[in-house]
Amino acid sequence: MPWTTRRALNVSVAVATVLLLVLGGSGVWVHARAADATGRLVERSSPALIAAGSLENALINQETGIRGYGLTGRREFLQPYHDGLSHEKAAAGRLRALLGHDGPGAQDLARVLDRTEAWQKQVARPVAAAPSGSPVRLAAQRTGAGLRTFDAVRAALGSQQRHLEHERARARAELHDVGALQNGIFSALAAVGFVLLVLAVIGLRRAVTDPLGKLSADVRAVARGDFRRPVQGSGPADLRALASDIDGMRQRLVDELAFRDEARAQLDAQATELQRSNNELEQFAYVASHDLQEPLRKVASFCQLLERRNAAQLDDRAQQYIAFAVDGANRMQALINDLLAFSRVGRVHAEHTDVDLEALLGQVLESLSIAIEESAATVTHDPLPTVPGDTTQLRMLLQNLLSNALKFRSPDKPPSVHLSAHRTDGYWQFSVDDNGIGIDPAYSEKIFVIFQRLHTRESYPGTGIGLALCKKVVEYHGGTIAVDHDHAPGTRITFTLADHAPVIPSPTTTEPALQGEATAS
Numbered sequence: 001m002p003w004t005t006r007r008a009l010n011v012s013v014a015v016a017t018v019l020l021l022v023l024g025g026s027g028v029w030v031h032a033r034a035a036d037a038t039g040r041l042v043e044r045s046s047p048a049l050i051a052a053g054s055l056e057n058a059l060i061n062q063e064t065g066i067r068g069y070g071l072t073g074r075r076e077f078l079q080p081y082h083d084g085l086s087h088e089k090a091a092a093g094r095l096r097a098l099l100g101h102d103g104p105g106a107q108d109l110a111r112v113l114d115r116t117e118a119w120q121k122q123v124a125r126p127v128a129a130a131p132s133g134s135p136v137r138l139a140a141q142r143t144g145a146g147l148r149t150f151d152a153v154r155a156a157l158g159s160q161q162r163h164l165e166h167e168r169a170r171a172r173a174e175l176h177d178v179g180a181l182q183n184g185i186f187s188a189l190a191a192v193g194f195v196l197l198v199l200a201v202i203g204l205r206r207a208v209t210d211p212l213g214k215l216s217a218d219v220r221a222v223a224r225g226d227f228r229r230p231v232q233g234s235g236p237a238d239l240r241a242l243a244s245d246i247d248g249m250r251q252r253l254v255d256e257l258a259f260r261d262e263a264r265a266q267l268d269a270q271a272t273e274l275q276r277s278n279n280e281l282e283q284f285a286y287v288a289s290h291d292l293q294e295p296l297r298k299v300a301s302f303c304q305l306l307e308r309r310n311a312a313q314l315d316d317r318a319q320q321y322i323a324f325a326v327d328g329a330n331r332m333q334a335l336i337n338d339l340l341a342f343s344r345v346g347r348v349h350a351e352h353t354d355v356d357l358e359a360l361l362g363q364v365l366e367s368l369s370i371a372i373e374e375s376a377a378t379v380t381h382d383p384l385p386t387v388p389g390d391t392t393q394l395r396m397l398l399q400n401l402l403s404n405a406l407k408f409r410s411p412d413k414p415p416s417v418h419l420s421a422h423r424t425d426g427y428w429q430f431s432v433d434d435n436g437i438g439i440d441p442a443y444s445e446k447i448f449v450i451f452q453r454l455h456t457r458e459s460y461p462g463t464g465i466g467l468a469l470c471k472k473v474v475e476y477h478g479g480t481i482a483v484d485h486d487h488a489p490g491t492r493i494t495f496t497l498a499d500h501a502p503v504i505p506s507p508t509t510t511e512p513a514l515q516g517e518a519t520a521s
Contacts, residue, residue: 004238008207016196023189030182037175044098045168048105051094052164056157058087059116063150066124070143073132081128088116105167108160115156119149211235215243227254300329355391357384357398361419364398371406381419385428387497389477397473400466401493405434408491427479427496435490439483448481470495 065081068074092113099105123146130138211234218231231250233243307314307322314322361384365372372379379402387394402417409415418433439447448471470493474481479496486492 003236005208005236006238008203008236012200012203016200019192019196020189023185023192027182027185027189030178030185034175034178034182037171037178041168041171041175045164045171048095048098049161049164049168051091051098052157052160055088055091055095055112056161058084058091059153059157060084061087062120062124063146066127066146070127070138075132078128081124104163105160108156108163112153112156112160115149115153119146119153122146122149207235208239211239215239215246218243219246222250227257296329300326303329352388352390354386355389355394356386357394357421358386360391360395361398364395364402367399368402368406371403375406375409375415377406377409377415377417379417379419382421384419384421385423385499387428387477387499389497393473393476397470397495400470401432404466405432405436405491408436409434410436410490423499426499428499429494429496431484431492431494433487433490433492438489438491439485441483441485447483467493 061080061084065078065084068077069081092109095109096106099109123142127138127142127146214234215231218229221229222231227250231243231247233240233247303322303325307319311319361381365379371377398419402419405417406415413435416435420431420433422429447467449468471481474495474497478498481493481495484492484494
């Protein structure tokens, strides 16, 4: 199984933990031994040796006091003896507490006390109880026995002292050995820690930082645009897998870029061809408009001239035919003008400026003043904002919407039109409400299609291009237009305009201005 960074790290941490635990446990054990040796030395051996010395001094004081009293017969010489008795009891008590009731130390103490008791019974107490006098006769009688018994006491004391000094020396030696072992373990712990640190640094450098550095260099080269450079991995298995994934992503980016370049080349070729076709269509539309309008004007003019010159010879049927011809030529001319206006949206007058809709509406109402007066219409509006856009196209938008509201009015009441405006979510929401004949919801999409009419020309004149032109103008300005069927009676046309200038491609061609502007249909 290939080693990953996590696996190598886990194994390394486990090994280091085991080594540190072993050394740490050894250190704890050595520390416990050192504490035990120190306790025996400080709390038993040394105090016991001091107490044994105190016991020896107390017994020597007793012997000195008895001997002085025996030689002089004076009671004040017994004071060291009485003091030594109390000191003996205290020292013996301390030794019992330190040495316990079993073991060599307790046996030495028992031997000292037994021989001390024998000396006191045989010599000290009888002499101390004898009457004073100079010298004490009993002391002289028992001088030899006193020397023998006290020599036995001294021998026991000397044996006790040697044993206690030996025990203290052994405790000191053990403490020294434990200290050396403790220093060795702590040194080994420090050495192992240092070695582990060095190995960790070397291992991280070889297994992580160096492979990551190479991987980062490859990734940065790719990020700078060198997509042909392969991303190669080294080190643990997971870093190699990461490098393989990144290289796969790089390869996909290379494939996507190649596909994008190919698609862009195709789009550029199509755009060039489309531009060429649009230029040809624009030239055709301009030429066709003039070539078509000139014969239409001649047809209308000569028909009217024929009617005026030969009015006496023409019957009613002939005059009606001439009127039909003139009307057809005029409608054809209006249709051509509207179609040209529709095609010029977004190509001509395509410079965006801040348009004051309040002032623009005033101009539109002035141009529609005759229709408003004839229909006795009432036109109201909310305060209108200033929006970025093309003045000519926005004038066409308002004029078409208002003229439609006036044209498709109800026959039994004067038209009432209201233009409202409010801002929402980065857009201006407008609506044109009227009380006219309304629009069937079934035709809510059809009315925005060019040349689509819902009524005959005899009922409502027009070319059927007005709302299609409005839709194109609104969409060119980054908005939408629709019919609100919740409004009744009448019609409500809603549209939006962006409150910031939309990104519009600059027109590549222009055409000379034509005679007249189609405004309403």
